[in-house]
Amino acid sequence: MSVVTDSPVHSSNSDDFIAFLDAELGASSPESSPDKEAENEDELESVSRIKRRKIESTEETEGSTSEGISKQNLETSIKVDVCTHPGSFGSMCIRCGQQLDGKSGVTFGYIHKGLRLHDEEISRLRNTDMKSLLCRKKLYLVLDLDHTLLNSTLLAHLSSEESHLLHQIDSLRDVSKGSLFKLEHMHMMTKLRPFVRSFLKEATEMFEMYIYTMGDRPYALEMAKLLDPQGEYFNAKVISRDDGTQKHQKGLDVVLGQESAVLILDDTEHAWLKHKDNLILMERYHFFASSCRQFGFNCKSLAELRNDEDETDGALAKILKVLKQVHCTFFDKHEDDLVNRDVRQVLSSVRSEVLSGCVIVFSRIFHGALPSLRKMAEQMGATCLAEVDPSVTHVVGTDAGTEKSWWAVKEKKFLVHPRWIEAANYFWEKQPEENFIIKKKQ
Numbered sequence: 001m002s003v004v005t006d007s008p009v010h011s012s013n014s015d016d017f018i019a020f021l022d023a024e025l026g027a028s029s030p031e032s033s034p035d036k037e038a039e040n041e042d043e044l045e046s047v048s049r050i051k052r053r054k055i056e057s058t059e060e061t062e063g064s065t066s067e068g069i070s071k072q073n074l075e076t077s078i079k080v081d082v083c084t085h086p087g088s089f090g091s092m093c094i095r096c097g098q099q100l101d102g103k104s105g106v107t108f109g110y111i112h113k114g115l116r117l118h119d120e121e122i123s124r125l126r127n128t129d130m131k132s133l134l135c136r137k138k139l140y141l142v143l144d145l146d147h148t149l150l151n152s153t154l155l156a157h158l159s160s161e162e163s164h165l166l167h168q169i170d171s172l173r174d175v176s177k178g179s180l181f182k183l184e185h186m187h188m189m190t191k192l193r194p195f196v197r198s199f200l201k202e203a204t205e206m207f208e209m210y211i212y213t214m215g216d217r218p219y220a221l222e223m224a225k226l227l228d229p230q231g232e233y234f235n236a237k238v239i240s241r242d243d244g245t246q247k248h249q250k251g252l253d254v255v256l257g258q259e260s261a262v263l264i265l266d267d268t269e270h271a272w273l274k275h276k277d278n279l280i281l282m283e284r285y286h287f288f289a290s291s292c293r294q295f296g297f298n299c300k301s302l303a304e305l306r307n308d309e310d311e312t313d314g315a316l317a318k319i320l321k322v323l324k325q326v327h328c329t330f331f332d333k334h335e336d337d338l339v340n341r342d343v344r345q346v347l348s349s350v351r352s353e354v355l356s357g358c359v360i361v362f363s364r365i366f367h368g369a370l371p372s373l374r375k376m377a378e379q380m381g382a383t384c385l386a387e388v389d390p391s392v393t394h395v396v397g398t399d400a401g402t403e404k405s406w407w408a409v410k411e412k413k414f415l416v417h418p419r420w421i422e423a424a425n426y427f428w429e430k431q432p433e434e435n436f437i438i439k440k441k442q
Contacts, residue, residue: 086121090114106253110217110243111236122256130258133208134338137331140257141207141323144266144282145215145223149316152190152223153288155182161304162289165189175229183222190226191287194309195316200233202320206327208257210237212250212264214271217242249273260342263326265319277344280322283315283426315426322428326350348379354424356381361388363397363404365418377421394433396421400440 083096089112091099105118117125133139143149158165169189170178179192203209211227211234213220220240228234243254250271252259264272267282286292287308289301302308309315330346331338360382362370373396374384385392388407395408395415408415420436 084120085118086124087115087117089116106245107243108254108256110239110254125256126258129256130261130339133257133261137206137327139207139327139330139343140210140255140262141203142210142212142252142255142262142264142266142278144264144268144271145211145213145220147267147284147286147291148193148265148282149196149227149285150190150192150223151285151287151291152188152219153290155187155189157288157290158189159289159301159304162301164306165303175226181226186219186222189288190223191303192226193285193287193316194311194314195320196227199316199320200227203323204233206323207263208237209233210239210255210257212239212255212266214241214248214250216240251275252278260344263323263343263347277348280319280347280428281425282319285309285315318427318429322350351379351428352381354380354428355421355430357393358382358430359391359393360384360421361386361392361395361404363395363402364399365397369418373418373421376425380421380424394420397438400438405438 083093083098085093085095085098085100087094087105088100093100094115103116105116106122108115108117146152165180166182169180169182172181172183175181176197179194179196181190181192182188183190200209211220211224213223215223217240220238224234224238239254245251245253248271250266252262252275255262259275259278262275262278264275264279265282266272266279267284269276269279269281272279284291284295286295286297287302289304292299292301311317326343326346329350330341330343355377358377358381360377362374362384365373377384377396383391388395388404388411390411392408392413395404395413396418397405397415398417399405400409400415405415407413414433415438416433416436417438420431420433423431423436
């Protein structure tokens with residue numbers, strides 16, 4: 001067996017690479033027992049010894065019949081056979097089985113424990129995978145878990161007003177039909193976000209999908225089972241904080257996809273400091289009271305209100321429309337030059353249409369919040385001015401008693417709360433101003 005010779009060099013899909021490793025190394029699942037993992041490593045060691053014996057035997061045979069071969073040809077033949085060590089499994093080269101010193105490259109433990117690929121091999125895999133994906137009219141989608149696709153809480157953290165949930169849990173025998181689950185072995189309850197199953201079913205037609213969470217690996221795998229019980233969407237592409245290369249940060253260096261073809265769906269912007277241009281920021285899903293408290297909200301949770309997001313008009317349903325628009329723009333309008341297309345540029349273009357034509361002036365916004373609010377509005381295509389003039393369409397503020405607010409009322413301009421901009425940013429569409437009007441205090 002040669003993992004690289006038999007698979008990566010000829011593979012055009014990262015799923016093929018994952019499947020090959022599972023088959024050749026005897027890995028039945030990401031949850032393989034320590035004994036099984038030891039067996040896998042022993043098997044690879046054994047195969048590597050056989051590989052080396054074959055190479056030595058071949059070299060001896062070649063040596064005995066090489067009198068008629070010129071020295072130059074022999075040197076060329078030997079050069080071709082020199083292994084470049086594209087990666088390692090444990091401390092052994094995945095191609096020739098040689099013991100390697102040092103640790104270079106990036107670890108892909110979520111694909112298989114101990115797997116490390118060097119930069120050149122990662123680049124090659126990404127390039128070949130990209131060509132395959134484009135032929136199938138697909139891009140990559142990296143999905144966060146908590147507050148994006150679902151919300152979890154420890155059972156001990158359920159409030160008294162949420163105790164009714166203990167009598168409404170769905171069966172774990174067929175998770176595809178439920179959305180609220182009690183995970184006894186983890187002392188946890190998880191609520192899937194409304195529309196998530198339809199979202200995944202439709203998104204998989206357009207994207208090769210990864211899960212990427214700041215939770216630990218056991219939690220990530222458990223959530224993947226709830227979201228994808230048949231293994232249709234993610235396969236082994238479940239990345240946890242244990243797989244990242246930077247503490248408290250997520251990065252695309254552990255994703256086998258070209259950055260120019262990756263979209264990210266996450267509720268936490270600062271987790272992706274190096275990849276903000278790939279990010280679609282999600283409105284957080286706060287089903288449980290512990291989630292509200294975690295982010296400093298002094299309000300009742302959806303569970304306490306015995307309410308939930310709308311299935312057909314909630315956050316995931318709206319974002320699916322955005323994903324379809326980006327996908328359509330990427331493929332339908334640029335079929336002649338797909339390899340050089342960049343989904344980040346497409347995403348920026350779609351975003352710039354949200355508030356196009358709006359001219360905004362800010363009034364008495366907290367100084368620390370103004371730069372980010374202004375940047376948000378400008379990214380969505382709005383023009384922001386320092387002072388009012390006849391071209392202004394919206395005055396954004398929190399106080400109806402300021403001079404600019406009075407001007408807006410007098411000139412029949414929209415006087416709206418900053419949440420109008422924030423809502424447009426989350427839902428990628430201009431929101432009805434009447435839902436965000438600032439009223440004069442009585």
